[in-house]
Amino acid sequence: xxxxxxxxxxxxxxxxxxxxxxxxxxxxxxxxxxxxxxxxxxxxxxxxxxxxxxxxxxxxxxxxxxxxxxxxxxxxxxxxxxxxxxxxxxxxxxxxxxxxxxxxxxxxxxxxxxxxxxxxxxxxxxxxxxxxxxxxxxxxxxxxxxxxxxxxxxxxxxxxxxxxxxxxxxxxxxxxxxxxxxxxxxxxxxxxxxxxxxxxxxxxxxxxxxxxxxxxxxxxxxxxxxxxxxxxxxxxxxxxxxxxxxxxxxxxxxxxxxxxxxxxxxxxxxxxxxxxxxxxxxxxxxxxxxxxxxxxxxxxxxxxxxxxxxxxxxxxxxxxxxxxxxxxxxxxxxxxxxxxxxxxxxxxxxxxxxxxxxxxxxxxxxxxxxxxxxxxxxxxxxxxxxxxxxxxxxxxxxxxxxxxxx
Amino acid sequence: xxxxxxxxxxxxxxxxxxxxxxxxxxxxxxxxxxxxxxxxxxxxxxxxxxxxxxxxxxxxxxxxxxxxxxxxxxxxxxxxxxxxxxxxxxxxxxxxxxxxxxxxxxxxxxxxxxxxxxxxxxxxxxxxxxxxxxxxxxxxxxxxxxxxxxxxxxxxxxxxxxxxxxxxxxxxxxxxxxxxxxxxxxxxxxxxxxxxxxxxxxxxxxxxxxxxxxxxxxxxxxxxxxxxxxxxxxxxxxxxxxxxxxxxxxxxxxxxxxxxxxxxxxxxxxxxxxxxxxxxxxxxxxxxxxxxxxxxxxxxxxxxxxxxxxxxxxxxxxxxxxxxxxxxxxxxxxxxxxxxxxxxxxxxxxxxxxxxxxxxxxxxxxxxxxxxxxxxxxxxxxxxxxxxxxxxxxxxxxxxxxxxxx
Numbered sequence: 001x002x003x004x005x006x007x008x009x010x011x012x013x014x015x016x017x018x019x020x021x022x023x024x025x026x027x028x029x030x031x032x033x034x035x036x037x038x039x040x041x042x043x044x045x046x047x048x049x050x051x052x053x054x055x056x057x058x059x060x061x062x063x064x065x066x067x068x069x070x071x072x073x074x075x076x077x078x079x080x081x082x083x084x085x086x087x088x089x090x091x092x093x094x095x096x097x098x099x100x101x102x103x104x105x106x107x108x109x110x111x112x113x114x115x116x117x118x119x120x121x122x123x124x125x126x127x128x129x130x131x132x133x134x135x136x137x138x139x140x141x142x143x144x145x146x147x148x149x150x151x152x153x154x155x156x157x158x159x160x161x162x163x164x165x166x167x168x169x170x171x172x173x174x175x176x177x178x179x180x181x182x183x184x185x186x187x188x189x190x191x192x193x194x195x196x197x198x199x200x201x202x203x204x205x206x207x208x209x210x211x212x213x214x215x216x217x218x219x220x221x222x223x224x225x226x227x228x229x230x231x232x233x234x235x236x237x238x239x240x241x242x243x244x245x246x247x248x249x250x251x252x253x254x255x256x257x258x259x260x261x262x263x264x265x266x267x268x269x270x271x272x273x274x275x276x277x278x279x280x281x282x283x284x285x286x287x288x289x290x291x292x293x294x295x296x297x298x299x300x301x302x303x304x305x306x307x308x309x310x311x312x313x314x315x316x317x318x319x320x321x322x323x324x325x326x327x328x329x330x331x332x333x334x335x336x337x338x339x340x341x342x343x344x345x346x347x348x349x350x351x352x353x354x355x356x357x358x359x360x361x362x363x364x365x366x367x368x369x370x371x372x373x374x375x376x377x378x379x380x381x382x383x384x385x386x387x388x389x390x391x392x393x394x395x396x397x398x399x400x401x402x403x404x405x406x
Numbered sequence: 407x408x409x410x411x412x413x414x415x416x417x418x419x420x421x422x423x424x425x426x427x428x429x430x431x432x433x434x435x436x437x438x439x440x441x442x443x444x445x446x447x448x449x450x451x452x453x454x455x456x457x458x459x460x461x462x463x464x465x466x467x468x469x470x471x472x473x474x475x476x477x478x479x480x481x482x483x484x485x486x487x488x489x490x491x492x493x494x495x496x497x498x499x500x501x502x503x504x505x506x507x508x509x510x511x512x513x514x515x516x517x518x519x520x521x522x523x524x525x526x527x528x529x530x531x532x533x534x535x536x537x538x539x540x541x542x543x544x545x546x547x548x549x550x551x552x553x554x555x556x557x558x559x560x561x562x563x564x565x566x567x568x569x570x571x572x573x574x575x576x577x578x579x580x581x582x583x584x585x586x587x588x589x590x591x592x593x594x595x596x597x598x599x600x601x602x603x604x605x606x607x608x609x610x611x612x613x614x615x616x617x618x619x620x621x622x623x624x625x626x627x628x629x630x631x632x633x634x635x636x637x638x639x640x641x642x643x644x645x646x647x648x649x650x651x652x653x654x655x656x657x658x659x660x661x662x663x664x665x666x667x668x669x670x671x672x673x674x675x676x677x678x679x680x681x682x683x684x685x686x687x688x689x690x691x692x693x694x695x696x697x698x699x700x701x702x703x704x705x706x707x708x709x710x711x712x713x714x715x716x717x718x719x720x721x722x723x724x725x726x727x728x729x730x731x732x733x734x735x736x737x738x739x740x741x742x743x744x745x746x747x748x749x750x751x752x753x754x755x756x757x758x759x760x761x762x763x764x765x766x767x768x769x770x771x772x773x774x775x776x777x778x779x780x781x782x783x784x785x786x787x788x789x790x791x792x793x794x795x796x797x798x799x800x801x802x803x804x805x806x807x808x809x810x811x812x
Contacts, residue, residue, distance in 0.1 A: 016462050056422050057486045058493035065492065068500050069485035072478035079475035080463045086471065087464035094474050098504075099549055120549075143505060 001033040002167035003125070007135065007157035010044035011174040012231035013077045022172075022231065023084040026130060030090060035125045037164065039135040039157040040081060042073025063108035067137075067147045071097065074134035074153070082132045092130040095120065097137030097145065102156060104138035104146045111138060111146035113155065113218075116163035125164075133160060151212030158215045162222035169224050171211060172231035177238035178203065178210055180402040181255040185390040188403040192253065193236075196243040199253050202345045202379045216240065243347055251355060252346040252400040257393050259340045259386060261291070262314035263371070264321055265306040268298070268331035278328050279305065282320050288313040291341075292374045292383065302331075306372065308383065311337055339371065340389040343381040344396060356380050362399040368392055407439040408573035409531070413541065413563035416450035417580040418637035419483045428637065429490040431578075432536060436496060441531045443570065445541040445563040446487060448479025469514035473543075473553045477503065480540035480559070488538045498536040501526065503543035503551065508562060510544035510552045517544060517552035519561065519624075522569035531570075539566060557618030564621045568628035575630050577617060578637035583644035584609065584616055586808040587661040591796040594809040598659065599642075602649040605659050608751045608785045622646065649753055657761060658752040658806040663799050665746045665792060667697070668720035669777070670727055671712040674704070674737035684734050685711065688726050694719040697747075698780045698789065708737075712778065714789065717743055745777065746795040749787040750802055762786050768805040774798055 006026065013019050022038070030036050050069050054061040061069075078094035085092035101117030124131045135153025138146050148155050154171060161169035178200070181189040195203070197220035201213060210228055219226050219240065229237025247253075269275055276295075283290060293307045309317045318335050325333045349355050359380055363370060368391065372383035384392055397403060412432065419425050428444070436442050456475050460467040467475075484500035491498035507523030530537045541559025544552050554561050560577060567575035584606070587595040601609070603626035607619060616634055625632050625646065635643025653659075675681055682701075689696060699713040715723045724741050731739045755761050765786055769776060774797070778789035790798055803809060 016459075019463065053422075053482075053486070054489060057425065058489040060493075061489045062492040065485045065488040065500055068488075068502070069482060072481050075478050075481070076459075076475060079471045080459070082471040082474075083460060083464040083467045086468040087466075094471055096474070096551075145502075 001035075003035045003037075003164060004029055005037045005039065005157055005161040005164065005166045005169045006172060007039040007153060007169065008041065008172045008231055009153065009174070010041045010046070012172050013040055013042075013081070014044040016080070018231075019077065019080050020084055023081060023088060025172075025231065026081075026085065027088060027090055030130055035128075037121060037125070037131045037133060037160060037166070038081065039133050039153055039160060040074055040077040041135050041153040042077060046073045046076070064144060067108045067145050070147050071134070071137045071145050074136050078132045078134045085130055085132070090130055091128060092132060093124060094132045094134070096134045097156075098139035098143070100131075100133045100160065102138035102159065104140055104148070106140040106142070106144065106146065108144075108146055110149040111140065113138060113148070113159045116159050118160075118163040121160070121164060151215070154212040154215035155218055158218040158222075158224050158226070161224045162218065166224065168227055169219070170227045170229060172229060173210060174230065174232070175210060176230035176233055176235055177228055178240075178254075180253065181393050181397050182257065185257075186255070186393050186397050188394075188397060190402065190404040192238045194239040194241055194244075194247070195253055196241060196247055196347055198243065198378055199345055199347055200240045202343070202376070203254055203256055211240070248348045248351055250346060251348040251352045252344045252402065253348070254345050255342065255393050255396045255400065255402065256345060257340055257342045257389050259389060260311050261308050261339050261341050261383065262311045262317075262335060262337045263306060263308050263339050263383065264314075264317055264333065264335045265304060266321060266325055266330045266333050267304055268302045269305050270329050271298075271301045271303045275328055276305075279321070279324055280307075282324060283309070283317055286313075286316060286320060288317050292372050292381070294372050308339070308341070308372070338386045339383050340386045341381050341383055342389065342392045342396065343379055344400060345379045347378050349378050349380075358399060359396060362395050363392060366391055366395055407441075409441040409443075409570060410435055411443045411445065411563055411567040411570065411572045411575045412578060413445040413559060413575065414447065414578045414637055415559065415580070416447045416452070418578050419446055419448075419487070420450040422486070424637075425483065425486050426490055428578075429487060429494060431637065432487075432491065433494055433496055436536055441534075443527060443531070443537045443539060443566060443572070444487065445539050445559055445566060446480055446483040447541050447559040448483060452479040452482070470550060473514045473551050476553050477540070477543045477551050480542050484538045484540045491536055491538070496536055497534060498538060499530060500538045500540070502540045503562075504545035504549070506537075506539045506566065508544035508565065510546055510554070512546040512548070512550065512552065514550075514552055516555040517546065519544060519554070519565045522565050524566075524569040527566070527570060557621070560618040560621035561624055564624045564628070564630050564632070567630045568624065572630065574633055575625070576633045576635060578635060579616060580636065580638070581616060582636035582639055582641055583634055584646075584660070586659065587799050587803045588663065591663075592661070592799050592803050594800075594803060596808065596810040598644045600645040600647055600650075600653070601659055602647060602653055602753055604649065604784055605751050605753055606646045608749070608782070609660055609662055617646070654754045654757055656752060657754040657758045658750045658808065659754070660751050661748065661799050661802045661806065661808065662751065663746055663748045663795050665795060666717050667714050667745050667747050667789065668717045668723075669712060669714050669742045669745050669789065670720075670723055670739065671710060671741070672727060672731055672736045672739050673710055674708045675711050676735050677704075677707045677709045681734055682711075685727070685730055688730060689715070689723055692719075692722060692726060694723050698778050698787070700778050714745070714747070714778070744792045745789050746792045747787050747789055748795065748798045748802065749785055750806060751785045753784050755784050755786075764805060765802060768801050769798060772797055772801055
């Protein structure tokens, strides 16, 4: 008997049949005597359709009103699930973001959760009701509807689990856990039984795309154990938990890759105080996230500066930097969209030397050139030519002893 | 400069283009210096689609959850309209039922408005904002979403207009006003400049279908002037207002008809106390609304009892009454679906005699037999064979001097 928060993503509630599947899973957990809170996303594709509808209404839809519109997606799925549960004879009810007291700031479209008042949910749990909560949405101090941004339902689930001091937060998705690498390109990838929050934080940002990065930070902060698993199978998935001593015996837990990368280089930048600010401020103001930055000092008071941005922002970033280069007197700007980032990740790295050199030599052996490197305590990332991505992932996976034994 | 409440029905917001049309109308009224509150329905067809979706989830969807689902319809249109107005440069925002403080009882699916707290709307009006409110929805004292039943947006509009003491409540629909008869069957029907609440109450219940009957009662109670008009033209529509002395000079204002009628007769019912209750209680319990009732006393302590129900409930009502007839010892039950109700309505009737006899003789002249009659202070209704409906409307329209002069 535990207090379980289950979160189901868009593909798990994509149609009536799948919502019925969710109802059956919920009923099972309830029948086992657990207290149950279920967080739902909108049906897969619905949020995109609503955004499209909004764009037809106004090319740049007002953000407050867009949130009012988007909130209908989760409102639909929670009502349908609660209906099905009632039909099956279970006491259930739906709560929208404001009814579940998910208080956020006023950043429409990308709101942060300030507080979850658990009183109303707890009241219903005490009555042995299954509480179905609309993910992705909250309300601000003035009573406006807000949404939490892409993947926000994960954050809703973790925040509600934290507020309720739930025993576990199960994240149901269309994959059955977290793998040592993308199985599509690395056939020997293994499912991980457990990763720690910090590893997951690095994986999510590097493209594992299973969990919204913000939700993992939240889970770490409030120490909410996550269980990432498939809504289409009964198999155990991957636990995302606090670091445990045993984890350090594994040096590298996973190899990730990210093709959503582009590189911009400014050549012969005058090496003066304030130059970096002139280069990066307009990029940041345009809402573009800069990832890696490398600066090589050159002779003659000039330097080359290289950085990476998401590929979708590449054109915008290039045109900004072409103007900047004129202003600061850089010689030229050039860009490259054919790059990718491969990374090795593991908390065990902290206590092991030689990870970087094994990574570099493994890539070198295959003739893969490393264009940029960045490191953190538990991660090493290399920018390489895009065409080598799959090869790089596979050889690193083998080199770090991650291959599944058949 | 006035405080105007505008309500747009489903066909007026059926798609992006039509919502844009609403935005233009609203902008015009705003530019003329008026304070503006707009109440919207869901897009035409959406509520039916949502009900269908709910029925796929559960054959008899939980009523609380159905309201959560249905409320998304109006949530969508208000967000879209507010976006368009913002895009056009107008200060606007949407409010859902609970945000607009539309407090109702807990009768999910058919809630009654208890109170409209106008504070939040007034706050925004003071800032010269256009307030766009989701019709059809409210919230109950426990914070649950409720809906007001079919056509509930009219009631929302009138209740909000009453709470705000609005100068006028404009009901925009796909017809350009209220006619002396249905123009589709009576080519000489004229648009009425004004009718009084009581006339409208009788017309709505008799099938004019322009305004939800409940909203007219509300408007009468709080003396909210209504203006029923088309969202597709600039023409003036029909005012629905308190009775004015001038109205009494017209004896009959309109001829209405209603084909959604069926008749059930119980033959040779033992004439004992309590029999009527036995006949009608099970019908009422099944949610069927009985309209006209006629009882003829017969010789030998037996009576024939005839009543009408909506045609869609006919089969259900028949099978109920067949059981009842057995129990109470009636001789037989027979039903007739091929009937219609035609009515003449007018507050002027109160001070004029001879309306009934003119109606009966006009029908008789055409060989139309009258099966049942019911009268009120301002209305006379006759049940006739369905096939004579159109003819009856036309001849009565002419007889009572309502024909348009060409």
